[in-house]
Amino acid sequence: MTTLMLMRPLFHPSIEGITVEGILHALSDPVRVAIYTDIVAQQCSQNCSTFLTVSDKTIPKSTLSQHFRALREAGLIRGEWHGVEMHNTSRCAEIEQRFPGLIRAIVNAHAIQSAGEARAKKPVARRPTKRAAANK
Amino acid sequence: MTTLMLMRPLFHPSIEGITVEGILHALSDPVRVAIYTDIVAQQCSQNCSTFLTVSDKTIPKSTLSQHFRALREAGLIRGEWHGVEMHNTSRCAEIEQRFPGLIRAIVNAHAIQSAGEARAKKPVARRPTKRAAANK
DNA sequence: TTCAATAGTTCGGGAATATAGAACTATTGA
């Protein structure tokens, strides 16, 4: 006799149930924030398997599933089944109502950081210093 | 022969070393965000023992010490020894330069949430509904 | 100088949380 695995329904918090701590915790993970900013950027919904690799790193799908759950239960995204696949949309309009400016500030800060990292990684995009030119 | 405990110097990240993830993670804890908002509110510095109780809950001082370290190493506060006690000041001006609007949005969101919780807890501050009045 | 008091840190182990492989569910299309 084997214990059965049941597929429980998705949980989404109400607007009042959404907390700042929950949002910050959910977005304090690099994989989750990458997923979330992508979902926000594409107004259209994004499904799980779009993110099997995040910034050149392969994410196991069980881990991905947990990340999506974390985002969902923090109230950041809404997921709904369309046949065998899930459609995810951001709830940023609702959150904007409860916590004005919060999501925008976080997404913006993340963009600034990513831009900085990209600049640091690709020195070709930078005007080389005299010293660097001499070392070449 | 006992292994000795050494008191290593405080670490503070440089501005470039501060990350969004780090900030969000540090502020995703209710105790830490309470400490931080207090330090931001009082421009003057706050020492550890001010926070032995946070929202009617006693926090052990070892735990508090860890929380202060987390805030420090996320780049949110700067701590410096003044004799036997530590003075903590917020680094929000620096962070504002790197991630404009981020801290303000988070502190503001937290204030909104706290106000909502306070309203929910003290029904006297709310105009009672007819139904509530009838049940009285 | 010595010692007690004070403020905070570090250590260690138990609790909670995160990661990821394997097995599973549920839907679709052939």
Added chain:
DNA sequence: TCAATAGTTCTATATTCCCGAACTATTGAA
């Protein structure tokens, strides 16, 4: 009916968090 696909749940391991106990470091008083 069945294989393929998309995602979830289970489980074991790894990491992180919490807090009591022991410790460091400074100050002020005897």
